[in-house]
Amino acid sequence: MILPAAAWRDRDGLEALTKVLGAVEGKSRFVGGAVRDTLLGIDVADVDIATRLPPQEVIERLQDARIKAVPTGLAHGTITAVTPAGPVEVTTLRRDVSTDGRHAIIAYTDDWREDAARRDFTMNALYADPATGEIFDYFGGLDDLAARRVRFIGDPLQRIAEDHLRILRFFRFHARFGTTIDEAGLDACTARANDLMALSRERVASEVLKLLVAANAVPVVALMVERGIFRAVLPEIDAAGAERLALLSDRETAAGIAPDPIRRLAMTIAPAAAEAVGARLKLSNTDRKRLIAATAGPGTEGPQALAYRAGMTVAIDRLLIAGEDVSAIKDWTPPAFPFSGGALVERGLRRGPEVAAMLRQVETRWIAEGFPDAARVAVIADEMVAAAVL
Template identity: 45%
Template structure:
């Protein structure tokens, strides 16, 4: 293999010069071999965290002790962060976390990783160290656990969801029966995971270019109904994707879900923004192709454009008239009611509930007239309704 371009990264070069026994590990190696963009550059080394910090500082690089208990130091080089972790082996696991000990054995460190495609390392010269045939699995589209699948899953049940996410991107072969059996057998262990970890992993799967084969496999193995007990419809998600809707995690989640959005958002502890968006996508009026501009303006005055567009994807059809509707929505300026409380006070009205009621009346009139009335017309209507 020719020299990988990643090794020309200036920050990485500085680190590999400072810590000469370090290697790239994990996704950086995997995606380099796959010819994919590399987003995060992680390294491993037999050197202790203290030795790593000392070597970085001696080289004039910033060292941040971000996870010393796990052997991780973050080096900042060329305005970018690089995680450097001392080689480890597992002492004990409980399905969520591992108790580790440091080691100087590269194979031992690789053996604790989840999948063979993630267990490779690369030195400063571009030499690949592949203890479990990860490169061949990557070429074949075969996502394989390192060692016994059941044992690997029992170490951290999040690996069930990670398996599906990685399979959606790198897998081309259907998982063998032993792997499927291990995934199914590990389902009860998902209850041990924090809901935040579950949602984080699943939301990353949802934005895959085509998550449907993976979603269908998760459904077949009863994993999907376990993490989304409120009810799902893979067919609705398939329809959304086939219509070439944008690969938006929350939009796809709204299509997949059939049960109560509020209950699911609460159980998964979605952020307030995520919860509100999911609920808004699932309910409320949907614009239709035969709506006139006044109707669309009324909707835009009360509902965010993003929500209305999302509802057209969820409730519309993959036809030209629905595409034209989305273009119309995006072309219409969002109407803003031109009056505020000070406009009512300027008429001599005393502050209080009556001011709010009067403004709501005028806004109702403004909406009924297609949000076309300007500030002067609305103020005239306000004076008329306020009376002498």
């Protein structure tokens, strides 16, 4: 099979890079997601190259060709080549020497099949010749891709033992690409679900958040709950949470709002658990606050007032989770408040706390009147200052 033509293959600097890396002599090939996604007709984001060249030779070749080389993962044989169109990761062929479920000790090899054998799923172990487009498939990845089946390379239990994160990746990739689930993989993930406890929470969070916005996240999350996959690391995601996720997904679709991982996580857990879950997953402070705020309800002032006070992102979260209409703010931009404390001082108020308090009152009335223009705000301020002086 030949890799179909795709826009990413014409990216500025990519052909020159592959020539520098000896693609014409069979020393380097495209690998992984770029090959898989092209075959599926999906837009390609990142391009990865596998090479027989040792890392130091990769660096030397890039430097000789005046291509910037960044040793982003030198311990694992990965060099990032910076092309005019963006970075491309170049990784020397590898085999695993030992693994502990979290990290691997590797050795370099020049055997393409040996490199493919250490990858997680057959659909991710497809290589393509940059010059001819010829595809190399060592473990039936093309058949699995055609069947939309995510399948481990070799024994699923062994592959999970090598890297426990593959449990979550199995479900994430199934949610993104799969229609037919591989029963052997499913049973292995179920049997080894407790292995997830050995992973860093950052790695767990990264996979779960990606999973929650995948095309088929709703049925896959329900399946994971049924199989007890979350129990070891996120017991807060239960059957009721999976049902709430389905509701949110329907609301997002009806409103024309793109899925969002933090919003969906907030919907799948109980509101009281948001603070603990955010801390456990080591989310950023911004995401933790958003996770907590998402279930606070629609407020009492209306959607636009909510968007003005809480911000557009949080307002959409709160409205969708509460089952409220978001059409009033979907394409709306909150205005800036056209008034200041200095304007109140000019009207006779003494600088200090009373100016701040009055400014908040003027702003509240401005919001209640539907965000009128500056002229109307000036009238509101005159009325309120006069009333306060009396």
